[in-house]
Amino acid sequence: MNPTSTAQAAAAQSAAAHAPAAGPTAAAQVLPPPPLLSARGLSRRFGPGCDLCIELTGDAGATSRCPACGTVVAVHDVSFDVGAGEVLGIVGESGSGKTTLLSLLHLDTPADAGSMVVDGYGDLLRSRTSDAELRRSAVVMVHQNSLAAGLAPRLAAESNVAERLLRTGCRSFAEARARSQDLLAELGIHPSRHTDPLETFSGGMAQRVQLARALVNPPRVLLLDEPTTGLDPSVQADLLESVQRVTDRLGSATVVVSHDLEVIRILADRVLVIHFGRVVEDGIPEQVFDDPQHPYTQLLVASRLR
Amino acid sequence: MTAVLTATGVEKSFGPERTVLDGIDIALLPGQLTVVHGARDAGRSTLLRCLTGGYRPDAGHVVLERAAGSVDLAAADPRTLAWVRKHHIRDFAGPLAAPPSQDAASAAARSAALERETAVAGLRRLGVAELAEVPLGRLRRTARRAVALTAALLSQAAVVVLDEPDTAADPERVLDWISELRAGGTAVLAAPSDAHPFIARASASAILTEGKIQWTTQ
Numbered sequence: 128m129n130p131t132s133t134a135q136a137a138a139a140q141s142a143a144a145h146a147p148a149a150g151p152t153a154a155a156q157v158l159p160p161p162p163l164l165s166a167r168g169l170s171r172r173f174g175p176g177c178d179l180c181i182e183l184t185g186d187a188g189a190t191s192r193c194p195a196c197g198t199v200v201a202v203h204d205v206s207f208d209v210g211a212g213e214v215l216g217i218v219g220e221s222g223s224g225k226t227t228l229l230s231l232l233h234l235d236t237p238a239d240a241g242s243m244v245v246d247g248y249g250d251l252l253r254s255r256t257s258d259a260e261l262r263r264s265a266v267v268m269v270h271q272n273s274l275a276a277g278l279a280p281r282l283a284a285e286s287n288v289a290e291r292l293l294r295t296g297c298r299s300f301a302e303a304r305a306r307s308q309d310l311l312a313e314l315g316i317h318p319s320r321h322t323d324p325l326e327t328f329s330g331g332m333a334q335r336v337q338l339a340r341a342l343v344n345p346p347r348v349l350l351l352d353e354p355t356t357g358l359d360p361s362v363q364a365d366l367l368e369s370v371q372r373v374t375d376r377l378g379s380a381t382v383v384v385s386h387d388l389e390v391i392r393i394l395a396d397r398v399l400v401i402h403f404g405r406v407v408e409d410g411i412p413e414q415v416f417d418d419p420q421h422p423y424t425q426l427l428v429a430s431r432l433r
Numbered sequence: 434m435t436a437v438l439t440a441t442g443v444e445k446s447f448g449p450e451r452t453v454l455d456g457i458d459i460a461l462l463p464g465q466l467t468v469v470h471g472a473r474d475a476g477r478s479t480l481l482r483c484l485t486g487g488y489r490p491d492a493g494h495v496v497l498e499r500a501a502g503s504v505d506l507a508a509a510d511p512r513t514l515a516w517v518r519k520h521h522i523r524d525f526a527g528p529l530a531a532p533p534s535q536d537a538a539s540a541a542a543r544s545a546a547l548e549r550e551t552a553v554a555g556l557r558r559l560g561v562a563e564l565a566e567v568p569l570g571r572l573r574r575t576a577r578r579a580v581a582l583t584a585a586l587l588s589q590a591a592v593v594v595l596d597e598p599d600t601a602a603d604p605e606r607v608l609d610w611i612s613e614l615r616a617g618g619t620a621v622l623a624a625p626s627d628a629h630p631f632i633a634r635a636s637a638s639a640i641l642t643e644g645k646i647q648w649t650t651q
């Protein structure tokens with residue numbers, strides 16, 4: 128399958144999902160279209176491992192560290208589907224396995240088991256395309272820290288965006304510059320800041336630059352790591368709006384990790400709750416936040432309600 | 434006429450002690466307004482949420498029937514549920530989950546998948562035009578509920594389910610809008626705070642007591 132044409136198809140599909148509803152007689156499908164991202168049985172341990180690791184960790188042992196051999200079962204048997212334009216939220220406390228899961232999806236950490244099928248690319252965990260190439264076209268992560276995102280701190284914000292445009296086929300510097308400025312403005316960065324070096328940007332602004340880069344060349348899968356953590360509330364709210372604008376536009380399959388339940392409620396169509404590396408709850412936000420079934424989710428929700 | 438949403442044997446408890454729904458059967462027909470009333474705490478909100486997939490029932494079925502096929506919301510996986518709630522069933526159960534910096538009209542427009550001008554007109558129609566430009570985070574709870582109600586009434590879903598719409602906006606305006614939705618073939622279920630004006634215009638009404646439903650008009 129040609130990745131570019133399916134990306135366009137996905138974007139068109141997502142645009143259709145946001146088009147004006149056609150009234151109650153419309154013959155919309157009752158089942159969602161096939162997913163863009165399909166993760167199955169993703170697992171990752173840190174340590175030598177033994178026969179008891181799985182049995183003695185998780186809810187059963189109330190730990191993710193195997194008492195027999197000391198191995199940390201960071202992610203165990205995680206599966207989910209995400210469609211075009213859909214946002215999957217992942218919540219859990221620090222140490223629950225959220226970061227490891229994202230690093231598996233971003234191909235930073237090899238999985239011990241499982242598969243990650245991305246529309247048009249097959250199973251990325253077994254792909255022959257280089258990880259660096261996949262991270263340009265198939266899976267993009269918006270990091271909390273812009274250095275980790277591969278941005279150039281000394282370069283102007285607009286140059287960081289233009290670099291990606293030029294790399295993905297834009298031939299003219301002038302056009303790359305103009306488009307970069309449009310994208311940055313769309314994400315709420317004032318034109319007076321476009322030529323400032325990225326290192327003068329706050330964390331929230333640097334994340335917007337990363338989002339602008341994602342808009343240049345819509346990835347199949349967009350990963351967001353704690354997008355609002357460490358930002359003050361008004362900046363958080365603005366960033367949430369930017370993220371929403373981007374996810375609506377891209378038609379990517381988005382996975383957002385946050386320990387902030389309110390952020391997930393606003394952004395996500397669906398929620399996974401992770402505890403000791405396992406998915407303990409999977410539902411739409413209303414189910415998970417208003418009628419939690421697992422004791423851990425109940426605790427998480429109750430502690431948010433102070 | 435065939436029902437667009439049919440619930441059978443719906444049960445829901447919270448913990449071992451509190452059985453809220455104890456075997457509910459309900460069918461919603463295109464173009465009809467069904468009203469559920471009952472004492473405070475009778476479980477109306479719980480029932481409405483079970484019928485829209487917002488809560489997962491402990492037992493029973495909630496089957497959506499459309500030209501393209503049918504789905505049991507009580508058994509559907511979360512991705513299917515999210516899809517159905519975006520395209521076929523719309524509920525109003527409280528304020529929108531949206532960024533607090535977003536203005537009311539934009540939030541309602543996004544939620545209903547419509548243009549912003551349409552949402553502005555919708556807010557005007559509910560008598561709350563002055564909210565359009567205000568960021569959600571600066572609105573009081575009733576106003577935020579009015580914005581969410583606007584989005585629900587604008588959504589053009591086949592099934593629209595409204596929990597206490599009369600405490601979010603002027604009941605007469607809400608009822609007029611519901612009439613128009615019905616004329617377009619929408620099935621509407623409402624659990625108003627003050628049942629009388631709604632019952633007067635309903636196709637069917639029922640009272641919820643002790644987890645069971647008793648039809649009062651048919």
Ligand SMILES: Nc1ncnc2c1ncn2[C@@H]1O[C@H](COP(=O)(O)OP(=O)(O)O)[C@@H](O)[C@H]1O
Pocket residue numbers: 417418447451453471472473474475476477478479480
């Ligand atoms: N998410 C929930 N968790 C626990 N109990 C709940 C939940 N939602 C409702 N209840 C309980 O169910 C009962 C019915 O509540 P509700 O459906 O809100 O009634 P009504 O809308 O008729 O006033 C109440 O006892 C309420 O405390």
Ligand SMILES: [Mg+2]
Pocket residue numbers: 477478479596
């Ligand atoms: Mg109620």
Ligand SMILES: [Zn+2]
Pocket residue numbers: 176177178179180181193194195196197198
């Ligand atoms: Zn072990």
